[in-house]
Amino acid sequence: MERETSLEVIVLAAGAGTRMRSRLPKMLHHVGGRPLLGHVLDAAGVLQPAALRVVVGEGAEAVRAAFSARTDVHWTLQRERKGSGHAAMQALPDVADDATVLVLAGDVPLVRAEVLERCVAGAVSGLALVTAHVGQLAGLGRIERSADGRVTGIVEERDATPEQKAIREINTGILAAPAALLGELLGEVGADNAQGEHYLTDVVGLAAHRGISIRAVEGGATEALGVNDRRQLAQAERHWQRAQAERLMAGGTTIADPTRLDIRGHLTAGRDCFIDINVVFEGEVTLGDDVVVEAGCVIRDATVGDGAHIKPHSVIDGAVIGRRSEIGPFARLRPGTELGEAVRIGNFVETKKARLGDGVKASHLAYLGDAAIGKDSNVGAGTITCNYDGVDKHETEVGEGAFIGTNSTLVAPLTIEDQAYIAAGSTVTTRVPKEGLAVGRARQRNISGWSPPAKRKARKKPA
Known part of the structure; x- marks a missing residue:
């Protein structure tokens, strides 16, 4: 100047x-x-x-x-x-x-x-x-x-x-x-x-x-507007939040209720985004075009690609979310998470230092930590990556098009190759080859003549 x-x-x-x-x-x-x-x-x-x-x-x-x-x-x-x-x-x-x-x-x-x-x-x-x-x-x-x-x-x-x-x-x-x-x-x-x-x-x-x-x-x-007490601090906060909402709306973002939005850092949004009530943005957050963020979400230091949909009460921290991906409800993405395009992270799924390729689905109740999962793979409900041995963290690598059955336990370090299948309920500890099927569970036994504890107790009662 x-x-x-x-x-x-x-x-x-x-x-x-x-x-x-x-x-x-x-x-x-x-x-x-x-x-x-x-x-x-x-x-x-x-x-x-x-x-x-x-x-x-x-x-x-x-x-x-x-x-x-x-x-x-x-x-x-x-x-x-x-x-x-x-x-x-x-x-x-x-x-x-x-x-x-x-x-x-x-x-x-x-x-x-x-x-x-x-x-x-x-x-x-x-x-x-x-x-x-x-x-x-x-x-x-x-x-x-x-x-x-x-x-x-x-x-x-x-x-x-x-x-x-x-x-x-x-x-x-x-x-x-x-x-x-x-x-x-x-x-x-x-x-x-x-x-x-x-x-x-x-x-x-x-x-x-x-x-x-x-x-x-x-x-x-x-x-x-000087701040000398908590009341004036709250007034300054509301002025700040209203100004941020006005800036976003002028740029093409729809905000369901500007009085119920909190930006605690800096938010950049593309055109035709929608932000529902009670959403909190912290740090540096970037939304692409046509992003939907539903009620009650907390998004911190994240980049969200065009057309992504963040469903209610999801917590996103230090993540990169690809175009057209769908997150939540009630999902948690922790630092180091990188999602490709059209990834589906469903309810009660947690990720940490996880790289998920295009089209990967983890729709329910999973923990994916220190993992790299190839495109178009499916992660069943209840799947966890056991990434910590008590001393060090280890990575799980899953190839493209793999199918991880429900309630699987993947013990790292571990490699699962392309198009491999993991049977439901398996504990997997060694490499699974391409197009292979891994079954890591005890054989089922049906025991005839077995009596439930209640029946055994009834037989012992005196006449």
Whole structure:
């Protein structure tokens, strides 16, 4: 992005979060499957800043550990809790004097990158801040303006008069300014307020008093939605989920009830997909075209091919599902599962590190772990692969067109070749050749004259 000056971002994430009533730092509570701070960092990252700086305090070690993979973040510790202005001052010494600084709150997760870009663009020669008009005003700072409409200051609600509390325009906490100017203004901020803290917002009044240009950029409800307690966390979650549902519907997906969909990560869907109620998507999930996901499913870090049908209450984790495959109901696909086209996984079938070729059917009550099954094979009900010997895992290999009879026990390591048959009830421990029949069960004996225990007991009773 072309700018006259470089951009550096300061994210304030040092708050104690006492109203959350939690041992977990507030910044690590989740919305949409990601920490609050993660949303803010991602939005700021879209602007491609020269530096991304986060000021931490309460729970600093845990917060840094949670984002250890983010090599683009520079961390600053606020050792004493003296307010938002004091927090910003901790990071400013590391900022280039000729940079533009964008200051964000780490607990406002739904901020939009396009709004941040407009705020930065408005701070070329003075201050810019994001304001909003919202219905719920409680706890929010009010924007004061002069008779001619110029911004003259921000008053925090706890310091506001009744007249000031009636103002409908609020401060979102997002502010941008030239670094040198922001440093000067913060140096003049005092702590003469109800909290006895150094408010970042006081720089707006100081700038107005100096006659410095102040531009107000209109944001929306999402920029104003900070998270300070569990109720606000739930509100942010619902905003996030509704936005994801709107995105999917605009792209051609039918959602049975947008209020009963949860996306805890990122979902990409093709056209003409259908998602029923109470479905949860976690991590990175991709649906092809014409995919049907029925009620109550949980799908995590998976790829689902065109025309696949996921039936109710199936759990899919780390799997790749081929085109036109049918899963469930009540199926469980664990990490490492790879299904070809038109595969049928039925009720109460579990797979793990299993590769099933095109047209394979496992319709009921089976466990297939560490297995490779060739195309068009059939796995009967009650079949299990015994993949663990108490020390190591071993693989079962089944060729193409094989038939595994009901209640078979396949003891790995094992190879069953193409078109082989396994008789029902067999325990198979050695290789089965191509087109061979394996029978691994005891011969049936019918014992005549046998008496059930109840009859034997009756004969022993005294007359």
